[in-house]
Amino acid sequence: MKLIIDNLSKTYANGIEALQNVSLEIPKGMFGLLGPNGAGKSTLMRTIATLQEADSGTVALGDINVLKQKNELRQVLGYLPQQFGLYPKISAEVLLNHFAVLKGITNKSERKNLVKALLHKTNLYDVRKQNLKGYSGGMKQRFGIAQALLNNPKLLIVDEPTAGLDPVERNRFYNVLSELGEHTVVILSTHIVDDVKELCTNMAIINQGQVCLKGNPLQILEELKGKVYKKTIEKSELSFYKQNYKVISEKLFLGKPTIHILSDVNPRDGFTLINAELEDVYFSEIFNHSNSKSI
Incomplete structure (x- = not known):
């Protein structure tokens, strides 16, 4: 399964051309999207995640027309946005269980095992009973990763995911993503070059709404x-x-x-x-x- 983006464009009401005829073909595995702040990365990620409309162009994940079949895409999508809110007075375990219900995982035993596995994977199991208001920035980011994996996504989008993570947590996150990339289309949107260097077999650089370069990092080097x-x-x-x-x-x-x-x-x-x-x-x-x- 591939994600194919063809001539995608988006201009905001203030005249800013956030995306200008962006075309990318993204196979299974880790794909790095590099660019400075304001380059158009988040606009592209939100458009693929069906959170905003494009002016023109197409996006397809396998047989799914992403821009028209939004519900179908959301069923196989995992998304960790650059900024996300959490309920501060609820524990990680309770909230992750609630998100699992919203994802349609109705079997209680299955849901319990899944929540437990994801809390272990993101190293939050020992603090699962703690309210989220007591979590550090890195812990909240890891919780965001856990919720993005609830539905075993075919497409996983992570936008500036290592913000707030210390080196140990960042390496743990790298390992999680590398494992997922074996069976999933994973898009890592970041301005941190090391994230792409450590993880990605394919990459693109975007600036001022346009793709400047795309290919294999080693070949580009x-x-x-x-x-x-x-x-x-x-x-x-x-x-x-x-x-x-x-x-x-x-x-x-x-x-x-x-x-x-x-x-x-x-x-x-x-x-x-x-x-x-x-x-x-x-x-x-x-x-x-x-x-x-x-x-």
């Missing part, structure tokens, strides 16, 4: 081989280098900026060739796309 250079400079020199080189990223190291540039030839001038990372791919695509839009 190969295309940047021999083109990324770095140099540590003085802060006062940063403006000069931005004007004269394709600076795709900058980080402080011991108080000084270390810049990465994109160049087809060796720029010399103290630059060192480095192995491209997925973060370099991300920044280079955002750089190129933003510059092409401004011309």
Whole structure:
């Protein structure tokens, strides 16, 4: 089963073109959707999840016309939005059981076993009796993951899922998603490059409502081989280098900026060739796309 998105567009009433002819083919497994805040990721996720209408285009999950057969899609959808509310005075166990009822799991014994299994999977079983108002941000996020898995979804959408998770919780979440990706179409929408690097066999980068790049992360990295250079400079020199080189990223190291540039030839001038990372791919695509839009 594949998710096929074809020429999807959405313009809001204020004139912002959130999606511009977005086309993607997403097979079973982990698919990473990378982009900066405001790139259109959440708009795309909400549209696929049938929470808002598109202006034009089509979305299909197997035989399901997502934009027209919304109830059919919701029966096989798991969704963890970027922000979600919880009832603070109810325990995780009670609320997850309630959500299971709403999902149509009417057999009490089956529901009990499912809730128990998901609480274990998300490492919440020991605090299952605790009211949700006492949960940390990471614990609430893990509860959101648990509710998204209640109906054993064929399509799972997770929007900025690792926000608020510490490194241990993030690794646990990675393991859960990797396991699910063996049998499910999983879309991981994020601006955190490491999430995609750790998990995804396919990815796309979206910026200003348009798909800039799509493909296999390793193959994409190969295309940047021999083109990324770095140099540590003085802060006062940063403006000069931005004007004269394709600076795709900058980080402080011991108080000084270390810049990465994109160049087809060796720029010399103290630059060192480095192995491209997925973060370099991300920044280079955002750089190129933003510059092409401004011309």
